[in-house]
Amino acid sequence: MDKSLQIKFEDNPEFNLWLNENYPVSIEEFELNASEVLYNYKIDFYIQALERYNVDPQIVLSRITKNFPTPIAYYIDQAEYNYQNDHHRLDLLKSCWEAIIFFIFGLVVAEANYRKVPFKNLGLVKYETFCSDKVFDKLNIVENILDYILKNGFAFECSKLIQISTLTDIRKLNQERNGFTHASAKTAQQQRKLYSELYPIVSSILNQLIGFEKIKLFRYYEAPMPLLPRCEIYNGSALGGKKENIILQKDNYIEIMEDFNNSKIYAQINEIAFPVSPFIHFYQEDHETNALICFFKKKIAGGKYKFEVVSKSQDIEFSIADFTKVEAQLKSLIY
Known part of the structure; x- marks a missing residue:
């Protein structure tokens, strides 16, 4: 059987992007995608590289720290x-x-x-x-x-x-x-x-x-076009939160648009975006340009939620009132 029928090029977008970024191909003034060149020229080599990509410890670690x-x-x-x-x-x-x-x-x-x-x-x-x-x-x-x-x-x-x-x-x-x-x-x-x-x-x-x-963790920044909002992306080991455009599907956007603002953190998986606050949230000090991701640890006395700030040996507290709506939604599914 033709191996191109067993392994389709479009089934491995992350691998293809990795090849393109790590092995640039140029002939004279022409720049080519390494993934397409390898797949079309020698699919056996493409398959071998894909197998290494999936099991080589250093490659896997680089994927984790980057993505x-x-x-x-x-x-x-x-x-x-x-x-x-x-x-x-x-x-x-x-x-x-x-x-x-x-x-x-x-x-x-x-x-x-x-x-x-x-x-x-x-x-x-x-x-x-x-x-x-x-x-x-x-x-x-x-x-x-x-x-x-x-x-x-x-x-x-x-x-x-x-x-x-x-x-x-x-x-x-x-x-x-x-x-x-x-x-x-x-x-x-x-x-x-x-x-x-x-x-x-x-x-x-x-x-x-x-x-x-494949998860994109983000916070809304601005949206000149509702289905193409510009967001702060929190993926990879850097803490800065780079800004990119997110593509939202219309039906998904309609479901989340009522509260789609910069007060929450969202996750997008396979084109489906949903809010992950308060369990994964953000913290921004007045003197800092970018917000830092933090995650919920526990509910404490005095009407507070306790969070840990990523990268800092520091816990912070949020008022439960900050998450009243989400808390009410969760309770409606419990009781």
Whole structure:
């Protein structure tokens, strides 16, 4: 069988873009796309390169640090390339592990809210559980939602990116948290050894979540054309939030347009955009040009939500009143 019929060029857009960016082709004054040249000239080589792209650890890591949502990409990049000492490196790996869990929780619950998944049908009947900082509670909620989606045939973008088996592996990593917690009491040699033991587990989970490179995390900036808004994009290890145009589908835009403004963070997966605030939100100090992504940790006393700011050893608090509408939506699906 013709291999071009088995592997279609258009089925691998991320790989094609990677080839084009990393292997520019020019003949005299003509610039060509490396992916098209390789596919059309020697498809066997194209297939071999695609296989390496999917399994080579360094290539996969570069895809994660460049394309994953910033809360995850930032910490794994820092742990690999920008740590100060062995203790700091373990702290960064721990932050990456926590970012994976909190991001998955925020993303899945946000889409479930957007899709109006009836939480009460899943046995999730206490709003307080959604506000818990316990990893067990967060993973249990995610697993219940994904299991319900699979059994009932809901349209659900997150189920295409997150496997229930991956949640099992995350639970295993959670059992290793004591290694992170007591890292400061260990010698530098012990810390290096512990990193070498824990990093492959984190790396394996990131590899299983490689579909996260298809998620676009963004905040509205301006919209001269409603279906082509200019937004701050929070993907990759850089914290700046570069500005790009997002393409919105008309039906999707109609669903979200009432609250489509710069007060929320949105995720877009396979052309479907939905708000992920308050579980994944942003924080901007008066003197800073760009906002920083933060993720919800737990509900605390005094009518506050506690968040962790990505890249800073800092927790901040938001008033529950900031998220009254979303809270009411979630509660309507619970009770």
